[in-house]
Amino acid sequence: MRKLKKAAKARGERLHHSLAQDIGARILREEYAPGSLLPNEAEWCDVYGVSRTAVREAIKMLAAKGLIVSRPKIGSRVRPREAWNLLDRDVLAWYWAASDQHHFLSNVQQMREMLEPEVAALAALNHTALQLATIEGAFKGMVDSTNIADWNVHDVRFHLAILGAAGNELLVPLGFLIESALSNMFEFTASHNEDVRKALPLHEAILTAIRRRSPAAARRAARALLADTSSVIGAPRKGRPAAKSRNAGRRRSA
Amino acid sequence: MRKLKKAAKARGERLHHSLAQDIGARILREEYAPGSLLPNEAEWCDVYGVSRTAVREAIKMLAAKGLIVSRPKIGSRVRPREAWNLLDRDVLAWYWAASDQHHFLSNVQQMREMLEPEVAALAALNHTALQLATIEGAFKGMVDSTNIADWNVHDVRFHLAILGAAGNELLVPLGFLIESALSNMFEFTASHNEDVRKALPLHEAILTAIRRRSPAAARRAARALLADTSSVIGAPRKGRPAAKSRNAGRRRSA
């Protein structure tokens, strides 16, 4: 396991950061069950061949993300699942890597269906001229893009611009998270190239609705776009099961 | 400033945790603008009269929350606002303390209006017997409660139980955040005692809709409850302005 040290160096990554990544991923893989104790700091030092300083800083990062709590004499205990900050970039990435990916995607899709139509409506009402220009710029980028990767970049930018125009600061990081998560799982949808061309007018509908400050139309257009991507992913339309399959990707290690 | 050391001890709080709290709050108050550099570690040690270890661990916690990024020779730089993990418990608390509170509340209310109706609908479709029992227990707690504080505890529990029954793990921490934030700003709504009695049948409507597995009714009932609390707070109904007042609580320190 001491190879991690060199791996970190090679990537130009900081050591404590690598440690946090690795330990965090382990927790999300449930190698250490919620409520159980992690190896103590000395053992981590031994496992990775690093100093206690680095281990402690990694521990503090994980604590800041709600994954663990440390107390003297006790050790670091894995906090219950509902305490982890799943909306953290890193935690979400680890979760994505550890869970059933289709189930995860459908959950994300569910969230998008709740948020994006209303966000589009808000953007239609609240946008400034500058914000509208940003949205239009992103859309133009989508139109002009030649390859899929390029298109995706502008797609994300488009949605983020709408988010910014909605004028609710709390929504921005949430949407940011969803969009970046989606672009990470890019390969899942990458195989459906021809659908891109179908999606373009759907995006345009949102844009024009926002430009005309018509919230109802914006909401409808956003729903239409979501219905399209939803069918691509094959996600459940309206609150379908998926409820008790929570543990789908977690069975093996417990 | 060295009093913080004793303050931490008095509270039984860890030193690095207190440091993170204090520095984090400062950043949210924009004492250090996004993109600017924080004092270096030596200076923090001096300011608080603590060791570099404690400062560094605090720094790492803030980095984990997306507030700052540290690089050798450069120092710790405040990241742009959109990178901040506003959905983190602590960050949200600092934000709440630093921003215009009415504006903040209306943003939260906006999010609730997006999420809670759909969550209730999902809960109606997906809930298990156990989850329903939990919701009913929380409701019973609300009915039996005598004082406001007690009622609030069960109120939060009620909403969390519904959230859990929705069967979307991503939503749980988000709702958890919203509910706990709301109970923190408790005093804002605490003065409207008589409204509580009006809210009880609204909660009951949600419960029965879920019990009968009727998503449409659950959605409607949740909307009705939100409309009620929204009128109490005096929040904008439908995407009202509030857009450009982003900076309301931030002017003084820049």
Next chain:
DNA sequence: CGGGAATATTTGTATTACAAAACCAGGCGC
């Protein structure tokens, strides 16, 4: 048998030293 004190273990904090990274300036060659 029960309660309380001693003990041991683990994290928390402090201190020191050195390594690595990156900006900055000064010198050297062209």
Next chain:
DNA sequence: GCGCCTGGTTTTGTAATACAAATATTCCCG
């Protein structure tokens, strides 16, 4: 004179060690 390159300097990154604080466990004594 201009530009590249090299060395120095500053700041974080990592390491190692020592001690303090907290608390679970154990053991002794009443």
